[in-house]
Amino acid sequence: MSLFEITQTDKKTSARAGVLHTAHGDIATPCFMPVGTQATVKSLDPQDLEHLGAQIVLSNTYHLHLRPGEDIIAKAGGLHRFMQWNGPILTDSGGFQVFSLGAQKKKKASRATMEAITPQEAAVAPADAKTDDIANDQGALVAIDNDGVTFRSHIDGSKHRFTPESATDIQHKLGADIIMAFDECTPDDANDASAREALARTHAWAKRSFAAHHARTPLHGYPQYLFGIIQGAQHKNLREESARFISSLPFDGIAIGGESVGYNMDATKDILEWVMPLIPQDVPHYAMGVGFSPLDIFEVVERGIDMFDCVSPTRMARNGSLFVHPQTFAQTESKSAPRTLRLNITNARFATDFGPIDPHCACSVCATYSRAYVHHLFDANELLAYRLATLHNLSFLMTLMKNMRAAIAAGSFLSFKQEWTQSF
Amino acid sequence: MSLFEITQTDKKTSARAGVLHTAHGDIATPCFMPVGTQATVKSLDPQDLEHLGAQIVLSNTYHLHLRPGEDIIAKAGGLHRFMQWNGPILTDSGGFQVFSLGAQKKKKASRATMEAITPQEAAVAPADAKTDDIANDQGALVAIDNDGVTFRSHIDGSKHRFTPESATDIQHKLGADIIMAFDECTPDDANDASAREALARTHAWAKRSFAAHHARTPLHGYPQYLFGIIQGAQHKNLREESARFISSLPFDGIAIGGESVGYNMDATKDILEWVMPLIPQDVPHYAMGVGFSPLDIFEVVERGIDMFDCVSPTRMARNGSLFVHPQTFAQTESKSAPRTLRLNITNARFATDFGPIDPHCACSVCATYSRAYVHHLFDANELLAYRLATLHNLSFLMTLMKNMRAAIAAGSFLSFKQEWTQSF
Numbered sequence: 001m002s003l004f005e006i007t008q009t010d011k012k013t014s015a016r017a018g019v020l021h022t023a024h025g026d027i028a029t030p031c032f033m034p035v036g037t038q039a040t041v042k043s044l045d046p047q048d049l050e051h052l053g054a055q056i057v058l059s060n061t062y063h064l065h066l067r068p069g070e071d072i073i074a075k076a077g078g079l080h081r082f083m084q085w086n087g088p089i090l091t092d093s094g095g096f097q098v099f100s101l102g103a104q105k106k107k108k109a110s111r112a113t114m115e116a117i118t119p120q121e122a123a124v125a126p127a128d129a130k131t132d133d134i135a136n137d138q139g140a141l142v143a144i145d146n147d148g149v150t151f152r153s154h155i156d157g158s159k160h161r162f163t164p165e166s167a168t169d170i171q172h173k174l175g176a177d178i179i180m181a182f183d184e185c186t187p188d189d190a191n192d193a194s195a196r197e198a199l200a201r202t203h204a205w206a207k208r209s210f211a212a213h214h215a216r217t218p219l220h221g222y223p224q225y226l227f228g229i230i231q232g233a234q235h236k237n238l239r240e241e242s243a244r245f246i247s248s249l250p251f252d253g254i255a256i257g258g259e260s261v262g263y264n265m266d267a268t269k270d271i272l273e274w275v276m277p278l279i280p281q282d283v284p285h286y287a288m289g290v291g292f293s294p295l296d297i298f299e300v301v302e303r304g305i306d307m308f309d310c311v312s313p314t315r316m317a318r319n320g321s322l323f324v325h326p327q328t329f330a331q332t333e334s335k336s337a338p339r340t341l342r343l344n345i346t347n348a349r350f351a352t353d354f355g356p357i358d359p360h361c362a363c364s365v366c367a368t369y370s371r372a373y374v375h376h377l378f379d380a381n382e383l384l385a386y387r388l389a390t391l392h393n394l395s396f397l398m399t400l401m402k403n404m405r406a407a408i409a410a411g412s413f414l415s416f417k418q419e420w421t422q423s424f
Numbered sequence: 425m426s427l428f429e430i431t432q433t434d435k436k437t438s439a440r441a442g443v444l445h446t447a448h449g450d451i452a453t454p455c456f457m458p459v460g461t462q463a464t465v466k467s468l469d470p471q472d473l474e475h476l477g478a479q480i481v482l483s484n485t486y487h488l489h490l491r492p493g494e495d496i497i498a499k500a501g502g503l504h505r506f507m508q509w510n511g512p513i514l515t516d517s518g519g520f521q522v523f524s525l526g527a528q529k530k531k532k533a534s535r536a537t538m539e540a541i542t543p544q545e546a547a548v549a550p551a552d553a554k555t556d557d558i559a560n561d562q563g564a565l566v567a568i569d570n571d572g573v574t575f576r577s578h579i580d581g582s583k584h585r586f587t588p589e590s591a592t593d594i595q596h597k598l599g600a601d602i603i604m605a606f607d608e609c610t611p612d613d614a615n616d617a618s619a620r621e622a623l624a625r626t627h628a629w630a631k632r633s634f635a636a637h638h639a640r641t642p643l644h645g646y647p648q649y650l651f652g653i654i655q656g657a658q659h660k661n662l663r664e665e666s667a668r669f670i671s672s673l674p675f676d677g678i679a680i681g682g683e684s685v686g687y688n689m690d691a692t693k694d695i696l697e698w699v700m701p702l703i704p705q706d707v708p709h710y711a712m713g714v715g716f717s718p719l720d721i722f723e724v725v726e727r728g729i730d731m732f733d734c735v736s737p738t739r740m741a742r743n744g745s746l747f748v749h750p751q752t753f754a755q756t757e758s759k760s761a762p763r764t765l766r767l768n769i770t771n772a773r774f775a776t777d778f779g780p781i782d783p784h785c786a787c788s789v790c791a792t793y794s795r796a797y798v799h800h801l802f803d804a805n806e807l808l809a810y811r812l813a814t815l816h817n818l819s820f821l822m823t824l825m826k827n828m829r830a831a832i833a834a835g836s837f838l839s840f841k842q843e844w845t846q847s848f
Contacts, residue, residue: 038804039797040801040806040808042806042807043808043811045808045811045812063804067800067803068775068796068800068803068804072796072800075776076778076797082794082796082797082800083797084792084797351492352499354499354500368508370506372496372506373463373506373508375492376463376491376492376496376506377464380462380487382462382464382466383466383467384467384468386807387467387469387811388469
């Protein structure tokens with residue numbers, strides 16, 4: 001049985017529905033993947049994830065290598081057993097995290113709107129938006145060479161080195177069902193020369209990741225699938241070159257990476273327009289970092305993306321920023337508000353609002369608690385606030401994805417999209 | 425139907441088993457009451473509480489008055505509906521919190537061992553041990569007079585006033601099943617004159633609380649029961665006088681309060697020895713603040729106590745201090761360690777320990793997760809750490825209490841106590 005099976009393709013767009021078959025279960029696509037950076041989706045337990053319909057959890061090589069270390073997780077029997085999540089897992093290779101150690105200091109301000117974190121967490125580790133909790137001043141990118149990358153831990157400043165071989169080896173030990181090639185995530189504003197140099201490394205490293213992956217004896221007794229990553233910053237020619245190169249290797253899936261993917265949707269749409277016609281259609285397509293807004297999801301699914309992840313839904317939840325349906329958004333926010341489909345429950349007007357977070361949401365939080373109570377929990381810095389907000393935001397996305405898959409299957413993707421976007 | 429029914433009395437000790445009948449359900453006694461200061465047991469939701477077998481939750485008049493305010497909770501339909509916990513609730517009157525605002529500054533150091541709080545919470549509000557999260561420097565006791573107490577909020581420094589009438593009125597609005605008379609909690613080291621003066625106020629306020637309670641029209645359509653509180657610091661004559669006075673009023677239950685109750689078990693045993701023979705046996709007996717160690721619970725139950733609460737099991741959980749059975753404690757801690765029946769999961773030796781927190785514990789956390797994983801969650805400051813630790817500590821106590829009640833019913837309380845204490 002192959003990893004991926006396409007069950008339906010939309011006639012009017014490139015959207016498709018499918019199934020990813022893994023040893024830890026099937027994943028219906030298109031699919032949003034909740035982020036569990038440090039072997040836990042912040043504030044939730046695996047039962048919560050199961051109840052809200054998460055099909056797969058994403059975790060992170062950089063973070064798990066530093067803490068608790070891949071050897072401890074291997075000894076525990078792998079990441080599934082360590083965190084007691086028996087569903088599918090995908091681990092990012094750590095490339096994004098390592099490179100954002102260098103980039104984030106200058107970029108902090110520009111991503112201020114996404115730096116949502118609880119006040120409690122901020123005291124422990126200030127965090128950048130896309131990199132889950134690694135903005136500690138001790139972390140630093142030390143050196144990049146053609147063989148690999150040397151960096152300092154954001155936790156204790158200790159020196160570490162990743163190569164395509166070591167990043168792959170760590171991911172073997174962690175034992176995720178889907179693992180990622182080690183890549184160099186080029187900043188958006190890289191000039192042509194430096195983006196070209198970085199891309200050459202990313203491609204060489206893709207080959208080495210592939211070779212290392214296929215040279216090993218499987219550690220955990222089930223298949224691990226390896227995805228390649230297309231880079232190339234905002235350069236059309238480099239993105240096309242990368243799409244062709246990554247497609248030339250028989251990866252199990254193809255990802256589109258880069259700083260702007262998911263965080264600048266205009267740039268993201270450009271990139272997808274360049275690369276999607278060039279990559280094989282029969283493998284899963286993964287847009288890394290998409291899901292800041294429910295509306296962004298429509299844009300990438302429409303263009304043929306099957307999988308995506310983003311820390312924003314969970315991180316912003318912990319800051320009180322909660323997804324609502326367009327109808328609810330129109331009632332709670334002014335017309336000039338950005339079309340985020342979020343309300344901020346910490347706003348004073350919710351203190352005496354005894355209705356649910358979103359009357360159009362069927363999640364357990366909306367069925368149970370009032371805006372006034374959730375507002376109180378945030379106001380009082382109560383830990384339950386983060387859990388309820390995270391449950392709501394993830395449930396919201398899981399329901400959206402379920403309905404989107406049904407719409408694709410029914411041939412009505414575009415009219416479903418219009419239901420969500422017509423109020424704007 | 426009366427509030428309290430004694431179903432079994434132990435022949436060799438003063439221990440008894442019984443049932444408290446409330447409009448929100450029956451409570452089997454003796455019973456440990458988890459503390460949900462701000463309308464939430466920190467990190468848990470009501471379903472968690474139900475699953476772990478909590479029979480009643482304690483909340484706090486001082487905290488809820490300041491945030492979100494009793495009027496908001498009344499508008500929500502009362503505390504049960506506000507927090508969506510449909511079981512019984514008890515609210516403390518706020519006397520302890522108000523008076524500890526004055527006492528805590530000088531006492532902070534002496535209670536250092538109990539100041540267990542997450543690093544994340546510490547950033548938001550440093551906290552004293554017995555007063556759940558009110559050690560902010562803005563909080564202050566402004567003035568005590570015979571009519572009531574004026575104090576400053578620990579949140580924003582705003583001035584507030586409690587009288588027996590207002591504390592009772594707030595508790596009516598909150599709608600707990602059991603409410604407490606407004607008392608003056610005298611420091612342990614109060615001299616005879618000041619303890620006597622405070623006690624005179626506590627007794628006058630007990631009468632006024634009683635009168636205010638019985639003068640009101642019930643707001644929520646179900647009975648609320650009022651308990652009186654015995655004070656008198658460490659003075660035998662005052663404690664006896666207080667026991668006689670509080671017993672002379674037809675309160676629905678009798679509580680024993682004071683700074684040392686639960687925090688100094690030798691002093692607690694003295695106090696119980698003085699007061700227990702003087703109070704009616706047919707009403708519930710509540711020792712306020714007991715439950716720091718499982719072993720403390722045996723001491724008060726043996727002396728005829730039916731109900732008790734303590735923030736330590738939940739607060740210390742959030743600091744990684746986890747209850748274990750005596751056998752496990754003997755295996756993990758040195759013989760000279762204080763007999764706390766706790767292990768500190770943040771200790772480095774647990775990083776590679778793949779066994780459960782306590783192999784003798786049947787809770788869902790011990791059935792599911794390893795010490796290594798819980799250690800990792802604490803090490804990484806993950807929110808799930810606090811939830812799992814809290815679930816474990818409370819489940820541990822709920823099981824202990826269930827077994828203790830069964831032992832009383834079976835006439836084997838003392839041998840059950842010996843099983844727990846013989847290793848020391």
